[in-house]
Amino acid sequence: MYKDKLPLLLATLLFVPMAIGMVSCKKTPEDIGLPLLPGSDLLNASFTDTASLITHTVKDDSVRTDEASIQLMGKYFDPLFGISSASLYAELAPSIFNPIFGTNPTLDSAVLSLVYYNKTYYGTLEPQQFKVYELIEDIDYAATYYSNSALKKGAELGSATITPNVNDSTLVGAGKYPAHIRINLRDDFFQKFLTNTTSYGSNSSFQSFFKGIYVESAVDVSFEDGAIFSMDMQHTYSRISLFYHNEDTTDQIIYFNTTVNNCSCGRFSNFEHDYSVTTEVKAQLSSSDLIQQDKIFIQPMAGVRTKISMPDIETMFAGQKAAINKAELIMYAEPTAVDSPYYKHSKLVATIADSTFGPVVMPDYYEGDSYFGGSYDATNKLYKFNIARYIQQVLNGTRENQGLYIIANSRQITVNRTQLVGGSKLLPNRMRLKITYTPINN
Numbered sequence: 001m002y003k004d005k006l007p008l009l010l011a012t013l014l015f016v017p018m019a020i021g022m023v024s025c026k027k028t029p030e031d032i033g034l035p036l037l038p039g040s041d042l043l044n045a046s047f048t049d050t051a052s053l054i055t056h057t058v059k060d061d062s063v064r065t066d067e068a069s070i071q072l073m074g075k076y077f078d079p080l081f082g083i084s085s086a087s088l089y090a091e092l093a094p095s096i097f098n099p100i101f102g103t104n105p106t107l108d109s110a111v112l113s114l115v116y117y118n119k120t121y122y123g124t125l126e127p128q129q130f131k132v133y134e135l136i137e138d139i140d141y142a143a144t145y146y147s148n149s150a151l152k153k154g155a156e157l158g159s160a161t162i163t164p165n166v167n168d169s170t171l172v173g174a175g176k177y178p179a180h181i182r183i184n185l186r187d188d189f190f191q192k193f194l195t196n197t198t199s200y201g202s203n204s205s206f207q208s209f210f211k212g213i214y215v216e217s218a219v220d221v222s223f224e225d226g227a228i229f230s231m232d233m234q235h236t237y238s239r240i241s242l243f244y245h246n247e248d249t250t251d252q253i254i255y256f257n258t259t260v261n262n263c264s265c266g267r268f269s270n271f272e273h274d275y276s277v278t279t280e281v282k283a284q285l286s287s288s289d290l291i292q293q294d295k296i297f298i299q300p301m302a303g304v305r306t307k308i309s310m311p312d313i314e315t316m317f318a319g320q321k322a323a324i325n326k327a328e329l330i331m332y333a334e335p336t337a338v339d340s341p342y343y344k345h346s347k348l349v350a351t352i353a354d355s356t357f358g359p360v361v362m363p364d365y366y367e368g369d370s371y372f373g374g375s376y377d378a379t380n381k382l383y384k385f386n387i388a389r390y391i392q393q394v395l396n397g398t399r400e401n402q403g404l405y406i407i408a409n410s411r412q413i414t415v416n417r418t419q420l421v422g423g424s425k426l427l428p429n430r431m432r433l434k435i436t437y438t439p440i441n442n
Contacts, residue, residue, distance in 0.1 A: 044438060045325055051433040053423030054309040057284040057297045061358045063412040066145035066268040069234040070413045075217035076123035076226035078342055081281055081299055083274040086228050087216035089151055091139040092256040093203045093263035099254055102246030105194040109243045110185040115178045115235040119166045122415035123227030124341055128219045131159040132183055135211040139266035147271040147302040153214045158185035177237055194244055203263050228415045233267055234259050271301040295334050298418040300411035307353055309403040313394055321440040327391040332429040333381045334419035344418040347375050347409040350385045359405045363389040
């Protein structure tokens with residue numbers, strides 16, 4: 001399966017005209033954009049928006065999640081998409097090599113703290129139970145991990161039911177710390193960390209002794225409950241802290257996280273989706289992507305994406321040659337969609353629906369955001385892309401017409417969802433492709 005590498009296929013814009021033609025056009029085109037011909041030729045430009053667009057929701061591929069500083073964790077029940085969950089794996093390193101714990105060191109408590117990233121969450125702040133497990137399989141920092149990757153877990157190290165508070169700092173003793181999830185861990189398991197001092201000679205020796213942790217949400221979420229949280233795994237307070245004393249001193253601490261001692265510590269998230277209780281999404285996922293749908297959906301975390309097929313692009317210009325000046329793909333947000341608390345994406349990405357590689361970067365992408373587009377226009381409630389270079393290549397015959405995928409931007413670390421109006425010509429504000437082109441004489 002394609003693994004979200006998004007191969008950077010070099011796409012050369014061809015200005016050589018080919019035999020193309022046109023149906024239902026008008027002069028004086030709207031909003032002529034970046035020209036592919038000299039300005040004087042734009043005076044003769046034409047415009048059409050009659051291209052057929054078949055829109056359908058399809059399952060997304062797995063996405064790469066390893067080594068990102070932000071990792072997702074939690075579970076929620078979206079009334080549209082059903083149950084989604086994110087769990088995380090993390091390798092840790094000790095804050096000090098070759099520590100001296102003193103005579104008869106005794107553990108007072110062991111605590112896992114995970115700091116919220118930028119107060120970011122998606123869903124509702126209902127209580128969630130989180131469980132922590134020991135890993136019994138190595139995380140390989142040099143390996144690549146995806147949203148469907150999993151490692152073997154061992155003993156449960158601790159659990160806590162938490163009502164998340166992402167906004168306020170957390171009081172621990174007399175000190176205030178960034179807002180975080182806090183889970184007490186088993187004393188009987190971590191006592192050995194104070195006696196097995198031979199494991200602290202290096203990061204690798206410690207990771208042979210303790211391979212890392214797996215954290216999951218174990219809550220049974222009900223309709224419209226739960227949330228997924230963005231966790232800052234590179235924050236110094238995202239760590240396991242061991243509080244201990246010995247015969248001579250009290251209030252001692254050693255901790256383990258992903259940022260100390262130049263640690264090349266592996267970490268990744270695993271995502272799961274259960275669409276069995278959904279209606280619209282499940283129906284589309286179980287039917288052909290050539291069936292026109294009036295509503296289509298984008299969900300990150302290796303959820304779903306929109307497939308756009310353009311079956312008549314090559315034939316609608318038959319008999320004429322032309323240069324594509326601008327090709328605007330306009331996608332309106334579904335007006336009946338309820339935002340709160342499931343907000344739409346601030347940015348989407350249009351990609352080539354390559355049958356071998358999955359989503360492939362479009363040639364227009366390299367022109368930058370101001371040209372390519374993709375940001376949500378809150379005033380007009382739409383997303384817009386300029387895909388002129390891609391359409392030109394399809395017409396020139398240098399690229400196969402495989403259609404497009406619309407995916408979420410940064411879909412490995414975002415949780416939002418978006419509903420769009422489909423491509424049926426019977427729909428108001430339907431998805432459309434507005435092509436501005438210049439006819440070329442033979």
